[in-house]
Amino acid sequence: MVIAFLAPALTLYLGFLVLPAIQAFYLGFFESSGFGNKARWVGFENYERLLSDGLFWLSVRNMLLILVVGGAAVFGFAFLFTILINSGLWGKKLFRALIFMPNVIATIAITTFWSFAFMPRYGLLTSILKTIGLTSLAGVAWTAPENVIWSMMVGLVWISTGFFTILILAGADKIPTDMFEAARLEGAGNRQIFRLITLPMIWDVILITLVLWVIQAIKIFEFPYAFGGPNIDQNLYTPAIYLYIMGFGQRDPIYQLGYAAAIGVAMFIFTVIAVFLLRALSPRERVEF
Amino acid sequence: MKTKSSIIPRAWKNAAGYIIVGGWSAFSLFFVIWVVLASLKSTRNLFGNPWSVPLNPAFGNYVKTWFVSRFGEYFLNSLLVVSLSVLALLVVSAPAAYVLSRGKFRGREAISNFIVFGMGVPIPLLFVPLVVLVSALHLVDTLTGLGVIYVSLSVPFTVYVLQGFFSSLPSELESAAVIDGCSDWQIFWHVMLPLARPGLATVAILNFVGLWNEYQLSLVLINSPEKRTLSLGIYSLITSMKYTGGDWPGLFAGVTIVMIPTIILFVFLSERMISGITMGGVK
Numbered sequence: 001m002v003i004a005f006l007a008p009a010l011t012l013y014l015g016f017l018v019l020p021a022i023q024a025f026y027l028g029f030f031e032s033s034g035f036g037n038k039a040r041w042v043g044f045e046n047y048e049r050l051l052s053d054g055l056f057w058l059s060v061r062n063m064l065l066i067l068v069v070g071g072a073a074v075f076g077f078a079f080l081f082t083i084l085i086n087s088g089l090w091g092k093k094l095f096r097a098l099i100f101m102p103n104v105i106a107t108i109a110i111t112t113f114w115s116f117a118f119m120p121r122y123g124l125l126t127s128i129l130k131t132i133g134l135t136s137l138a139g140v141a142w143t144a145p146e147n148v149i150w151s152m153m154v155g156l157v158w159i160s161t162g163f164f165t166i167l168i169l170a171g172a173d174k175i176p177t178d179m180f181e182a183a184r185l186e187g188a189g190n191r192q193i194f195r196l197i198t199l200p201m202i203w204d205v206i207l208i209t210l211v212l213w214v215i216q217a218i219k220i221f222e223f224p225y226a227f228g229g230p231n232i233d234q235n236l237y238t239p240a241i242y243l244y245i246m247g248f249g250q251r252d253p254i255y256q257l258g259y260a261a262a263i264g265v266a267m268f269i270f271t272v273i274a275v276f277l278l279r280a281l282s283p284r285e286r287v288e289f
Numbered sequence: 290m291k292t293k294s295s296i297i298p299r300a301w302k303n304a305a306g307y308i309i310v311g312g313w314s315a316f317s318l319f320f321v322i323w324v325v326l327a328s329l330k331s332t333r334n335l336f337g338n339p340w341s342v343p344l345n346p347a348f349g350n351y352v353k354t355w356f357v358s359r360f361g362e363y364f365l366n367s368l369l370v371v372s373l374s375v376l377a378l379l380v381v382s383a384p385a386a387y388v389l390s391r392g393k394f395r396g397r398e399a400i401s402n403f404i405v406f407g408m409g410v411p412i413p414l415l416f417v418p419l420v421v422l423v424s425a426l427h428l429v430d431t432l433t434g435l436g437v438i439y440v441s442l443s444v445p446f447t448v449y450v451l452q453g454f455f456s457s458l459p460s461e462l463e464s465a466a467v468i469d470g471c472s473d474w475q476i477f478w479h480v481m482l483p484l485a486r487p488g489l490a491t492v493a494i495l496n497f498v499g500l501w502n503e504y505q506l507s508l509v510l511i512n513s514p515e516k517r518t519l520s521l522g523i524y525s526l527i528t529s530m531k532y533t534g535g536d537w538p539g540l541f542a543g544v545t546i547v548m549i550p551t552i553i554l555f556v557f558l559s560e561r562m563i564s565g566i567t568m569g570g571v572k
Contacts, residue, residue, distance in 0.1 A: 001473040002388050006400070009385035009444050016441030017407050020418035027417060035424060081313070084306040097559040098314035104555045104562070105321075106502035108523045109544040113324055116537065122336045162317075163566075170567035190302070219411030221505050230528045240413035247417045248509065257417050264414035271411060 021268075027261035034255040046262035056263065059237040062149055062224075063270075066156065066238070067217040073157045074213065078164040082172050082198070087190045100166050102159040111226035114155035118142040145235045152227045152236060159223075160216075164209055171205030172198050207282045214274045218267055239267050321552065328541035335538050347538065354542040362515060363522035364546060370432045370518065371500045374439040375493050378447055381440065383489060386451030387477055391463065401452065407445030415442075416509050423510060430512045438510065439500050447492050453568055454488025455481065491565035494558055498551045519547040 028046055032039035050056050081099060085092050102110060117124040120141050129138035142151045175198065183193050199206075221240035228236040237245075247260030327335055329346035355361045388394075389401050419438060420429065428434030458481065466476045482489075504520035511517060517525060523543050530536065555562065 002392050002394050005384035005388040005392075005477075008381040009404075009448060010400075012381060012437070012441040013404060013407060013444045016419070016422070016438055017410060017415070017444070020415045020422055021410050023418040023421070024414050027421075035420060077313075081310055084310050087302070087306060089303065089306050089310060093560070095310050095314050096563065097555075098317045099310070100559070100563060101317040101552075101555060102320065104498050104502075104551045105548045106504070106520050106523075106544075106551070108502075108504055108520045109324070109548045110320075112523065112527070112540060112544050113320060116327075122339075124339055127339050158316075161313075166563050166567055215409055215411070219413055221413050222503070226504070226524060226527075240411070243413050244416060244509070257421075261417050264411070264416070267411045268414050271409060275409070 024261045024264045024268075027258055028265045030258040030261075032255075032257040035257070039258065042258065046259050047266075049259065050262055050266060055234065055237065056239070056242060056266075058234060059239045059242040062236065063218060063220065063238045065149060066153065066220060066224075067214065070153050070157055070160070071213055071217065073153075074160045074164055075209075077157070077161040078168050079194075081161070081165045082168045083190055083194050085169060086172055086198075096166060096169060100162040103163050107159075107222045108226045110155055110159060111223060114151070115143075115227060115229065118151045143233075145233055148228075148233050148235050149224075152224050155227065156220075156223050160213075164213065167209050167212075168202070168205065171202040171209075174205075175201045203282070207278065210278055211275055214278065215271055218271050218274065239263055239270075243267070321548070324541050324548070325545050328538055328545045330538050332536060332538055335541075350538045350542040351546075353536075354539045354546065358522070358526055358539060358543065359514065359517075360519065360522055360543055360546055363517050363519045366432060366516060367501060367519040367547075370436045370439065371497055374436045374443070374500055375496050377436070378440045378443050378496055379489055379493060382444055382447040382451055382492070383482065383485070384477065385444075386448045387455050387481060387485075389448065390452040390455035391460075391481070404445050404448050407442075408449065412442065412505065416505075419506075420509060429510065430516065432511075432516055435507055435510050435518075438506055442506070443496050443500070447496060450492050450495075450565060450568060451485070451488055454485050454491075458484050487561075491561050494554060494562055495565050498554060498562070501551055502547075519543075523547060 027039075029041060029043060030039040031042045031045070081095075085095055089095065120126070120143060123142070125142060126138045129135070141147065179197055179201075180193060183197055188196070219240055220238050221244065224236045224238055225232060225241050225244070228241075232241065243260045243263040246256045246263060249255060326342060327339075328350055329348070330341075330343045330350075331347055334341065334343060355364075385404075389397060389404075423429045423434045423438070426434070428437065462480055462484070463476060466480045471479070502520060504518070504524055507518045507521040508524065511521060514525070523540070526540055526543055530540065
């Protein structure tokens with residue numbers, strides 16, 4: 001019975017997720033110029049090439065900017081909203097739902113709006129800045145190579161904040177309310193309560209959300225790729241985007257399947273390292289309640 | 290003891306809270322309203338008065354997007370492949386989650402962890418191998434192939450969340466069913482599955498929204514225009530606009546078409562969706 005119940009799910013999982021993942025490692029040792037073409041064994045050549053590939057490291061740098069700077073913004077806002085919403089605001093459920101809402105909307109829909117907002121000359125942002133008289137700022141090219149990743153990050157932080165706010169709020173809601181009441185009676189302020197009660201009590205939740213963020217940030221593809229549109233700026237490349245462009249080409253197909261697979265393997269290794277680091281750095285003892 | 294002087298700053302703090310949280314929340318509404326209004330303008334009006342409310346709504350944008358840009362077909366493709374995938378996903382995942390949470394056999398925890406591990410695999414790692422695999426199965430550029438991949442890659446999350454639901458069910462009912470002489474299958478089908486209905490509904494909605502909105506897998510697996518899903522259709526429209534000039538209102542009509550179904554689901558089921566996600570993430 002156990003086998004019959006598990007078999008369908010396990011078959012699909014093994015066949016279309018685990019097996020391809022292993023195959024990616026294998027493909028990374030080949031050079032192949034297209035689907036159906038004969039592949040040639042090259043050993044670690046793809047990985048040696050990765051190490052000296054400036055575009056790959058640019059994509060890694062962009063990914064790290066998203067991971068660290070974007071992450072700081074996302075978690076900063078998420079904590080702020082958790083504190084504010086839990087400080088006794090009326091309409092908690094409504095606020096929570098509205099803050100989360102962008103996450104149910106297709107990524108491509110979100111990025112289309114933000115592309116229009118940051119469009120040079122006619123964009124929404126330029127129009128706001130002109131209206132309030134900041135004409136010097138209105139002239140900034142938000143999608144120029146040196147700015148484009150930050151423009152992209154605005155929209156990304158916006159939706160991700162919604163996602164991580166509900167997770168951290170849910171963690172905070174698990175804390176018994178009498179602890180807050182006791183602290184308030186003792187005269188603790190919102191900030192003190194957050195630092196001395198909420199934060200230590202939800203350490204495990206924070207750790208899980210950080211792991212989730214790291215996993216998401218390392219594999220990020222859809223948001224920056226859609227924001228960049230056709231002929232995407234290299235300053236928006238993430239490893240996943242670079243992988244896609246190497247494997248499937250854009251306007252001029254380049255099919256380098258082995259190299260693309262090697263980039264995927266690098267992403268997998270980044271994920272494993274990051275998750276292990278997070279676990280190693282987190283405090284061992286947990287507060288039980 | 291509260292004195293007057295401590296009440297006033299508290300009210301101020303609350304006001305600041307309402308402004309920050311309320312402002313951020315209002316922006317979500319603004320986003321939806323602005324996109325819908327933009328989809329009803331002429332191109333000239335959109336660029337000239339991006340903040341105006343169109344007094345003569347250009348419903349023609351929708352007609353053009355639906356028929357000329359083929360969003361009608363894309364809508365049906367999305368509806369078909371996503372609904373059937375979610376259905377198949379439940380059929381496959383519910384029994385697995387059930388035995389993994391209630392069964393007593395060796396290696397249960399190991400298998401459980403092994404499936405959870407799948408949530409950490411970056412999907413782009415699978416782009417190239419999946420195309421190789423799907424080609425070998427002669428399913429490349431088909432909605433069937435896309436659906437099979439949708440189901441398979443959604444198994445870890447779905448099994449994980451459903452396991453949580455099954456573990457929370459009382460075991461007395463199970464024991465009573467065993468005493469009454471029910472077979473394992475009968476216990477699952479007649480006792481546990483009906484009890485887990487809220488959980489099934491939750492994972493169904495979450496997966497429906499997630500798959501409806503995704504476009505990276507369809508981008509990799511679908512080539513033919515007539516097989517595009519909605520999200521992929523929008524991406525293709527953006528790509529073609531680069532060369533034919535910008536029909537932005539038409540594009541926003543497409544954006545409205547893709548986002549309205551999930552927003553409607555959210556309006557009615559936001560509590561269930563949020564509790565499902567927080568349960569999966571923060572158990």
